[in-house]
Amino acid sequence: MTTRPFQVEAIRKDFPSLTHNGSQQPLVYLDSAATSQKPKAVIDAISQYYSGATANVHRGSHSLTTAATNRFEAARKTVANFLGAPTNGIVWTRGATEALNLIAQSYARQHLKPGDEILVSEMEHHANIVPWQIVSQQTGATIVKWPIDPSTCTLDLDTFDSLLNEKTKLVVLGHISNVTGTRNPIEPVIEKAHNMGAVVVIDGAQAVVHEGINVTDIDADFYVFSGHKLFAPAGIGALYGKPTLLDAMPPWHGGGKMVEKVSFDGTQFAQSPAKFEAGTPNVAGAIGLAEAINWYSTVNRAEAENHVGQLQSRLVNGIKDIEDMKIIGLQPGASVVAFNVNGVHHSDIATLLDQQGIAVRSGHHCAHPLMDALGINGCVRVSIALYNTEEDIDRCIAAIQKACDLL
Template sequence: MDVAAIRADFPILDQEVNGKPLVYLDSAATSQKPKQVIEAVNHYYRNNNSNVHRGVHTIGTRATEQYEGARERVRQFISAKHTEEIIFTRGTTSAINLVASSYGRANLTEADEIVTTQMEHHSNIIPWQQLAKATGAKLKFIPLEPDGTLTLDNIKKTITDSTKIVAITHVSNVLGTVNPIQAITKIAHQHHAVVVVDGAQGIPHMKVDVSELDCDFYAFSGHKMCAPTGVGVLYGKKEWLEAMEPVEFGGEMIDFVDLYDSTWKELPWKFEGGTPIIAGAVGLAAAIDYLTEVGLDNITKHETQLVEYAMDQLTTIEGLEIYGPKKRAGLITFNLTDVHPHDTATVLDSEGIAVRAGHHCAQPLMKWLNATATARASFYLYNSRSDIDRLVDGLRKAKEFFGDVF
């Protein structure tokens, strides 16, 4: 991969922060956008801005073609069987909530179980907490190994014939753990449970084939994969989506409305009430084209090499604790002894280095780690070894500064 050429596609990276060239290591929070995506959204607004589906005029037709073309582009990207299995949402959070509110409330009772893990983002815990409270279902957690991974033995012990939903992240946004989704799905299906995958940290960094994974639902956000904010996707198997009721009601998702009753459109539109996220879908399609051209396998290989190099360099810093398994996706979460991660991030920012600090919307996992907060450096296709060298130098400066203070 020609990282220098890729970096040239991202205008925001060509700037200084606090007098230093920007090193952006916060892609797990949101990725930067290439000029190809920016230009695609700009072109839509300049030339094709119109509402979709309802109009018969020319630009309305063009907007509809772009919007529905984006849906087909997503289908191809994740190897779904049917275009109507692709539901556009505001992001991963709204996609998971849709499943919990529609499928969950219609199918779970107090005799049932929802299985998840302590490594989940809040977006994949809170909807299931609320579902459990509403239905009386029991919430269960697959135990984590000391390095933050799951074993098949513990997965098999936790999922039972009472389990109706298994909600699992593809990649932990804190630990970098890559979960064995295909194996988990196989076990869950043996017990007739459905599998909901939080793919927010998975799909930007690796090739995802939902037909091969065999999961029932897969949720992800555009903004973590070079697309605009405010657009995401819920993939769902057609059999489940057809049986589910919509959770938002209004224009666009209806077939017929009378004074006292209404009927819904067919898939996928019954889940897309109101004016949809047209420009976001256009940007998402452009981002998919960009990532496809670079190659997901190339991105995975590049990030693996960056993580290996970063781990080698970071472990030379005395007093730096790294959380998570040795084999991981493209992020590293850490703390300097006796230094709050917000202070660490502030010193790094003074050096032009952007990292994330806090609980990363994973407070149950922070409790498991016995940490109130951590710092996180996350990598993407536009990062290089020199970025990691800058990170290591910045951490040494933070350690020296706070060592002098204390």
């Protein structure tokens, strides 16, 4: 696809919700780390699948199912190309959460035993902690916490080196933090873990929209992401696994589509990735995700990220001098700004912002361990996307100031 020069107003025209949201005032949407708005191209692709001719995939003998299957598998190839992966390494899932649970139950549960260790960073989303706690209870393996530096909200490689040992069988790490935007050092982590014989799982839910990923180049064992943060619909995501790993893993769910032959004497499973995709898949979601990637490929991503970084700087400069303001773990150039105001509850600030037409998130952000490490019970998070404007940021600054004055 040919990229176009980055112009935010042109980008915004692709997103119907930003101009037709039913509100009396224009929407300032600053919660894209939770979920992104969707471009018209994605909405149209999903609508066309349902309104043009809906059919199931990998079943039936009529032309509609053939067409649907071709689009479904073409979408898998689009995701594979997006990640620099072989097509047979891409498994459709409902999102990053399901992908991580699949890895935990189909890979980790088969390989871990008492005495083994799972090294997990302290800044992980709950989706990248709870599945490992469950599998540790099932196998007797131990979870080892890789603590953050609370002053910078970063992970230290020297600490990682001190924790990594021959008992470490699995290293689990988010590519980018959903709270602070910290970009973790996944490349050296993967190399060091492999040198110790460990397998690495990377949660890329926050990363795929902000930087190009090539899972082959970084030698990732597993890499997961959700479509809804990448301008695609909810309920669709992808798991990349090295084909050699996927081929050796048993299925997680059983049912139709993931079999070659079923009898009461036993079942012959399909080859991966099909053996992990039991039942009727989210065909429209896969088509929508592929369309989102195609749409995004027309955007000059370097210019888009520069735009996001400039908006983050504008926001920080606009709020840093507010009385009792505490910005948490600021990562210059990232897409998020997390903050608290001493003496004011974070949810009160978010509510007052919402009343002024500013959509942000407050709370623990599905990251209780990180909140505990920082000694807070939550915070306000402003998350910026390529469709945000300087006017959005200025309105947010004014709304935060007003909220603080009222509270």
